Amino acid sequence: MSTYLPKEVQDGLDAARLAALKKSSRLRVLVDDEVYRVLRMWKDGFAVEEGITPKLRGLVDLYDGTNHLYQCLIIAAEAEAGEMCYEFKRSTVAADKAPLDFYRAPDAPVALLASDAM
Template sequence: MIDSDLFALPRDVREGLIAARARDRRRSGGKLRVQVGADWYPILSYDDAGFEVAPDVAPKLRGLVEIHEGPSCLRTALIVAGEPGRRAVRYEFKRSTPVRDTAPVDYERATEAPAGYLGAT
């Protein structure tokens, strides 16, 4: 069911579906999760400005965290806690850095550089 279709349902049914989705996400662990030290918490929603975690799952989080999708790390971020809500606690990124798979370079790379060199045979 698409989220926009939820508005066509009665209010109590809609709230029950939303609660069931949140419960299923917490049970399965979700694909997205936040790592704080050695602890992991499932993420309910995620965007470029921050993420949401269920209030009964995670304690007050703050400081440096890592956002993971499955086994791969997406970004490291410095977070600050937002207002806790009924459904989730929103954490905003104060600073967010995507994880790179290559080391940063301190020189300009040529755009027309060869891919490799052939040795003498």
């Protein structure tokens, strides 16, 4: 049995796979105020559609819908089957507030009331 597929059949299978990935993924990458759909993501990188997305490089932000997940420094890895794969040089989890530079006790008061307010 041969595993050879004609080019037209392989192109059709790749197009169907890309369409399914586009429908199922909520991930987005933000670069210079432009948003591109991420087809899939793994521990060390992510993939976008090769024909639509320009060559990306440098600092990007990854979102799941409207939730900011990561700020990443990326480099292009390789193109395969209609996808452009990128690898993370650095990936930092996004936080909604600045990190503290001191220890905050769990039972610490949230605010102090002035004595003249009572």
